[in-house]
Amino acid sequence: MSLSSVYGFPVLLQRSMSLVSYRYLYFVIMLTAYILLICFNVSIICLIVIHKNLHEPMYIFIAALLLNSILFSSNIHPKLLVDFLSEKQIVSYQACLFQVFMFYFLSSSEFLLLSAMAYDRYVSICKPLQYPAKRRTTTVSLLLCFAWLVPACYIVVPVALNINSKLCSFTLKGIFCNNSLNKLFCVTSNELSIYGVIVLLNLGLFPMLFILFTYTKIIIIAFQSCGDIRRKAVQTCLPHLLVLINYSVLITYDVVIVKLESDFPKTARFVMTLQIITYNPLCNPIIYGLKMKEISNHLKRFECCYSYRYLTPINK
Template sequence: MINSTQVSYFTFGAYFNIGLFKYLFFLIIMCFYAVIICANLLLIVVICKNRSLHEPMYLFLCSLFVNELYGSTGLFPFLLVQILSDIHTIYAPFCFLQIYCLYTYAAIQFINLSIMSYDRYLAICYPLQYNTRMTYKKVAMLIAVTWLVPLIGVAVTISLSVPLQLCGNIINKVYCDNYLVVKLACSDTRVNNIYGLCYTVISIIIPLLLILYTYIKIFKVCYSGSKQTRQKAVSTCTPHLASLLNFSFSCLFEIVQSRFDMSNVPIMLRIILSLYFLTCQPIFNPLMFGLQMTKIRSLCKSLFFGKM
């Protein structure tokens, strides 16, 4: 039996020898990371620099873009090193650090999207009371909750996983996953499973239920309201709903791959599916919100072409 003090590193079992193609994949991943950094930083600067965007909706968007940078940094630099490496291993402390970054990123994303749906619900269903219900103090509190709950919750998850006695050190992915680490345990994992279920309810199920409730209310108002109300709802909710569906389906791919036997699926497809929610969402959000929201689009144009 190998206990946790003797497991000094983990080995990734999803990598395979691609020869010189690894340099091509390195360039592709590097381009993805560069686009994510540039797109999200651009929108953060635009929102922070322009006082006309210091409204609740755009402040929640800024929090979303900061989270995209945070989650991407937890994956891409390490992934780039692994692509060029011949030995795909990671020291245990760095593995748990990566788990912490990626799990907090996913939880912050869900909570942030649920708060954005609540903000749109107030703006559409209670337009006259919006400014009194969504004050800057309340915005600051909601953003703090968005970040603090995952940061504390995942810290507890990691603290329960680190002491486990492990019977192996092979993780069948291209990055660290807490669920797969717990599956390697020889010791009792009931506490991990119970806490994991409770934390999933708090960080994912409750936000999704809140989103469902707010959209039901928004659709009711749109159905009984004027054409102008419907147009406002469509213009503000479309990018949010698209982002939510994209992230939810990508997380579903990730859960299916972790929980079920995917040995019949080609390994390259499994790698692409496992990286989807960490790669496409940070690119999808800036493009969707930047192109769909008129204020952001016009300010981006003026930033680059104003002097011309």
């Protein structure tokens, strides 16, 4: 098999006739969603960067999470929009591997960032006397580096080992490159399968269990304390739990669907896959913008200033 055939195979979207008929509608919807999620996420990030009272670990982690969402969406949306307008959906093998790497690298980083946020809330609420010592800039920087570097090191291994793998199929079921790429290889490596389970445990299951443990402790402490602590716990932890639940459900679907794709309706699979790449990046800034009091207050002030400056009629 020549290198040109390996690095230039067609990846075909599995679409019903109704999806083909309405591809321009899907293009408009996805383009609108992509523009909105970029605007929403960038707006919250800019607020956190500009306002010094938001230069706290909790808000820094939120900004990192939203930046992660922008990168996650930008890894998939531009190519997907091109595919909607194309008669044939084609991607090179190398580009597909890069998309797989970015998809799982950023997905894993999301869990680790949520874990860092959970740890920050746990120390803040359950061990407030230790919080000033543990909220140093160095600690925050180390946690951010850990959340991005560790997944990158884990995910790059199987991607690098699959660069020269022999392909027996050139049709990838799905609208972007994910773990269904493994079905195209002539030989499946048992070692890589075991490695994949280890990665799933270390970057997915264990961080989620850690998050659930910390929030369980927070809830116990909150209900044993006064109203102010209980209110603080609800205001700061509820958005994180909503994001965790949403993301866990969608990622679980992505992991499981490859095993069930032959029995899963194509249209339902298409819609669910779109939610993976759109729903969470679009909802994260909305959840944090509405539920986090300080961010919400800055958004209201910005809205008032904008209304006064640009929408107030000039009296002549």
